[in-house]
Amino acid sequence: MSASVQTKHVVYDDGIVRAFTLATVLFGVVGMLVGVIIAAQLSFWQANFGISWLSFGRLRPLHTNAAIFAFVGNAIFAGVYYSTQRLLKTRLASDFLSWLHFWGWQAIILSAAITYPLGLSQSKEYAELIWPIDLAVVVVWVVFAVNFFWTLAKRNEKNLYVALWFYISTIVTIAVLYIVNNLALPTSWLHSYPLFAGVQDALVQWWYGHNAVGFFLTTPLLGLMYYFLPKAAERPVYSYRLSIVHFWGLIFVYIWAGPHHLLYTALPEWAQTLGMLFSVMLWAPSWGGMLNGLLTLRGAWDKLRTDPVIKFYVVAVTFYGMSTFEGPLLSIKSVSALAHYTDWIIGHVHGGTLGWNGFLVAGMIYWLVPRLWNTKLYSKGLAETHFWIGTLGMMLYVVSMWIGGVSNGLFWRALGPDGFLQYPDFIEGLRALRFLFGMRLVGGSLYLVGFLIMVVNVWMTVARGKAVNVETDVVAYEKKPGPNTWKLLGAAPIVYSAIVMALAILLGVSGIITSAAILAAGAVVVVAAILGIGITKQGQGTTWHRFLEGKPLAFSIVALVAILIGGLVEIIPMVIIRNEVPVVANADGEMVESPWLQQIYSPLELAGRDIYIREGCYHCHSQMIRRLRHETLRYGDYSRAEEFRYDRPFLWGSKRIGPDLHRVGGKYANLWHYLHMVDPRSTSPDSNMPEYDHLMDRQVSADVMMARLEVQKRLGVPYTDEDITGTAGSMLSQGTLISEDLLEQGVPIDPKSEMVAMIAYLQRLGRGPQPITAEEPAEAAGVQ
Amino acid sequence: MFQEFFSSRIDLLLGPQIAFGLFFTVFLGILAWVFFGMKDKEELHRIASLPLEDDTKGGAQGE
Numbered sequence: 001m002s003a004s005v006q007t008k009h010v011v012y013d014d015g016i017v018r019a020f021t022l023a024t025v026l027f028g029v030v031g032m033l034v035g036v037i038i039a040a041q042l043s044f045w046q047a048n049f050g051i052s053w054l055s056f057g058r059l060r061p062l063h064t065n066a067a068i069f070a071f072v073g074n075a076i077f078a079g080v081y082y083s084t085q086r087l088l089k090t091r092l093a094s095d096f097l098s099w100l101h102f103w104g105w106q107a108i109i110l111s112a113a114i115t116y117p118l119g120l121s122q123s124k125e126y127a128e129l130i131w132p133i134d135l136a137v138v139v140v141w142v143v144f145a146v147n148f149f150w151t152l153a154k155r156n157e158k159n160l161y162v163a164l165w166f167y168i169s170t171i172v173t174i175a176v177l178y179i180v181n182n183l184a185l186p187t188s189w190l191h192s193y194p195l196f197a198g199v200q201d202a203l204v205q206w207w208y209g210h211n212a213v214g215f216f217l218t219t220p221l222l223g224l225m226y227y228f229l230p231k232a233a234e235r236p237v238y239s240y241r242l243s244i245v246h247f248w249g250l251i252f253v254y255i256w257a258g259p260h261h262l263l264y265t266a267l268p269e270w271a272q273t274l275g276m277l278f279s280v281m282l283w284a285p286s287w288g289g290m291l292n293g294l295l296t297l298r299g300a301w302d303k304l305r306t307d308p309v310i311k312f313y314v315v316a317v318t319f320y321g322m323s324t325f326e327g328p329l330l331s332i333k334s335v336s337a338l339a340h341y342t343d344w345i346i347g348h349v350h351g352g353t354l355g356w357n358g359f360l361v362a363g364m365i366y367w368l369v370p371r372l373w374n375t376k377l378y379s380k381g382l383a384e385t386h387f388w389i390g391t392l393g394m395m396l397y398v399v400s401m402w403i404g405g406v407s408n409g410l411f412w413r414a415l416g417p418d419g420f421l422q423y424p425d426f427i428e429g430l431r432a433l434r435f436l437f438g439m440r441l442v443g444g445s446l447y448l449v450g451f452l453i454m455v456v457n458v459w460m461t462v463a464r465g466k467a468v469n470v471e472t473d474v475v476a477y478e479k480k481p482g483p484n485t486w487k488l489l490g491a492a493p494i495v496y497s498a499i500v501m502a503l504a505i506l507l508g509v510s511g512i513i514t515s516a517a518i519l520a521a522g523a524v525v526v527v528a529a530i531l532g533i534g535i536t537k538q539g540q541g542t543t544w545h546r547f548l549e550g551k552p553l554a555f556s557i558v559a560l561v562a563i564l565i566g567g568l569v570e571i572i573p574m575v576i577i578r579n580e581v582p583v584v585a586n587a588d589g590e591m592v593e594s595p596w597l598q599q600i601y602s603p604l605e606l607a608g609r610d611i612y613i614r615e616g617c618y619h620c621h622s623q624m625i626r627r628l629r630h631e632t633l634r635y636g637d638y639s640r641a642e643e644f645r646y647d648r649p650f651l652w653g654s655k656r657i658g659p660d661l662h663r664v665g666g667k668y669a670n671l672w673h674y675l676h677m678v679d680p681r682s683t684s685p686d687s688n689m690p691e692y693d694h695l696m697d698r699q700v701s702a703d704v705m706m707a708r709l710e711v712q713k714r715l716g717v718p719y720t721d722e723d724i725t726g727t728a729g730s731m732l733s734q735g736t737l738i739s740e741d742l743l744e745q746g747v748p749i750d751p752k753s754e755m756v757a758m759i760a761y762l763q764r765l766g767r768g769p770q771p772i773t774a775e776e777p778a779e780a781a782g783v784q
Numbered sequence: 785m786f787q788e789f790f791s792s793r794i795d796l797l798l799g800p801q802i803a804f805g806l807f808f809t810v811f812l813g814i815l816a817w818v819f820f821g822m823k824d825k826e827e828l829h830r831i832a833s834l835p836l837e838d839d840t841k842g843g844a845q846g847e
Binding site: 083086087089157159161163226227228230231234235236237240241243244245248249252253256270274472562565566569570573 | 800802803804806807810811814815818819822828829831832833834835836837838
């Protein structure tokens with residue numbers, strides 16, 4: 001060792017850990033309770049209570065965000081702050097920043113709890129928050145990052161334990177993902193349109209969405225696993241080597257896998273293939289990590305009988321293995337063709353959140369709370385009860401969703417001997433799921449009951465304990481000046497990698513084969529270099545990786561470069577194509593402008609689209625017909641990329657509780673849509689859709705839409721000044737056409753009502769602009 | 785549409801291929817280094833045992 005030794009007295013800041021732990025428990029209840037409510041709404045449409053802000057579409061993002069960011073988020077911060085102090089043998093850098101982080105995060109959660117039921121949403125899954133709250137998230141995340149990295153800088157332990165690597169990757173990656181996916185131009189304090197549109201928006205969103213799972217629900221929890229599991233088992237992690245492979249494997253592979261959410265869609269094939277390939281590759285590091293976790297218990301399996309904490313951890317790690325087996329499986333195109341849009345995905349997600357996240361957090365809380373309040377756990381028996389009820393609930397949930405998903409997927413794709421749909425009535429499939437929806441409700445409720453038992457246990461433990469800040473004497477290494485961070489850039493692996501990349505790019509213009517040859521040669525050089533440097537140690541007995549571990553900034557930069565490359569190579573080609581005029585080959589092989597090119601929305605249609613987003617219709621209805629025979633038979637011609645050119649945000653959806661709507665325009669009369677929204681059961685018996693009669697009572701505002709059109713124009717949508725100044729007249733004119741049509745059939749309706757705007761939007765889908773005035777013939781309408 | 789576009793701009797798709805090759809190579813390198821290059825078992829064991837080092841005065845009252 002190149003450092004001298006001294007002893008320091010450290011008082012850990014456990015107050016902030018207690019705060020985040022209690023917030024975890026509170027928001028766990030909230031998130032799961034909302035989950036049970038929306039599960040009830042799927043079984044019993046009456047559970048929407050006819051109240052707009054309690055409807056499924058508005059509560060669903062509240063559930064997902066509460067579970068991810070409020071429940072798991074607070075747990076991550078509690079675990080990170082507890083373990084980081086111990087692993088670095090120092091108190092957190094700033095009490096002020098810690099508490100700013102805590103209250104800032106809770107304020108964000110509160111804001112989300114208010115805005116989602118009000119319908120204020122960007123519609124992107126797990127990124128629905130409106131832009132001012134997004135800004136707050138970024139600020140609070142920066143506060144967290146500064147506090148964390150500052151603590152790293154003042155540490156008394158030279159080496160960074162693997163858990164800290166996972167925390168670093170989380171902080172860096174989530175910052176990048178969140179900012180890029182939320183780039184938007186505001187139209188007001190409560191509304192914005194995203195910078196990206198259509199296919200680009202879809203790719204960026206699922207690049208974010210997938211990696212939010214990867215870097216918010218996985219990497220930080222793996223860090224917690226690598227810290228708390230050895231603590232509970234009272235033995236070191238099974239293989240530290242394997243943990244290194246686990247970390248770098250995830251960092252290098254995870255970021256690429258986002259496109260597997262868009263298989264068979266309008267996304268280019270190469271991006272889909274990359275997504276699938278990298279997803280399948282994820283099997284290896286994920287299972288390496290799972291085995292590393294389970295094998296940490298070698299010699300301590302007897303604790304499984306007696307220690308509820310170990311029970312929770314074992315099931316959590318097992319579910320991690322199961323979810324990370326299922327994820328790559330679902331990413332295989334042929335499996336995705338069956339499973340996408342079905343409840344199988346919901347089962348997969350809940351296996352991860354309830355089993356992996358929920359149980360790991362529960363185990364951590366049972367381990368932490370007695371230590372944070374300097375007492376013993378109130379009742380082991382209650383913890384055992386929680387474990388068994390939770391496990392039973394989880395299994396009921398996941399199994400019902402597996403069965404429901406597979407059977408629903410088979411139902412949709414079933415073709416008769418004549419080659420046509422065997423079950424053309426969508427609602428028939430929904431009807432068949434009713435029992436499984438009920439089973440899910442029971443399973444989810446049981447899981448909540450188990451969690452409530454934990455709340456009682458935690459409450460009683462806290463009540464009889466006393467909060468303490470742990471004090472300890474640590475052996476600290478005196479930092480000696482070493483090679484600076486910039487020297488790392490000259491480290492052989494990085495230099496060789498850069499040379500290989502530069503050469504390949506430079507020579508790439510001369511053809512793929514040359515590039516491939518250069519790459520292959522370069523690959524050999526890089527492997528040799530890394531091996532050489534690893535084996536021959538640098539300087540004072542330090543390998544380049546050990547050097548990297550001692551330099552958190554350099555470590556973060558390397559991790560950042562790894563995730564940036566993986567993201568950018570997928571996104572950049574898609575952004576470049578955005579500015580091109582879409583062309584397709586005609587029958588003679590000539591390149592002509594695509595006849596499917598989307599035309600701009602009329603102001604009323606755009607207003608209807610924004611209402612569609614506000615009500616969360618995309619949670620149940622997709623707008624993406626995949627290139628699969630059963631889909632084109634059921635919904636119409638498959639969806640093409642150029643049909644979404646001006647869609648901000650994209651609304652492809654990820655689940656079909658109702659049918660796809662991309663070509664619903666003209667399929668039904670205005671009256672049908674009106675009746676369907678006022679009383680869905682009148683047109684679709686057994687539908688579980690909420691009633692949207694409140695759309696009758698609200699009016700769309702021409703002033704608001706004018707401002708939104710101006711922003712759309714600034715984003716590149718070809719609205720003319722006349723379009724914008726004529727917004728009010730256009731909306732009234734198109735609305736009047738629809739209201740007169742309804743009046744002829746006995747339904748008096750305000751042409752300015754939101755209901756009319758929604759009908760205008762739905763009637764436009766899949767067939768392009770509709771007449772604005774009575775004089776305008778329908779035939780004048782464009783294609784899209 | 786994409787097919788037509790990328791058939792004339794194949795260079796754009798070199799990036800993903802190059803990055804894939806590079807990533808995979810670096811990953812193989814890390815794998816090799818971890819299993820063949822890391823030979824200091826004592827140091828590895830010390831780092832792996834870091835979570836067990838924090839014997840505390842006030843809080844270790846759990847089950």
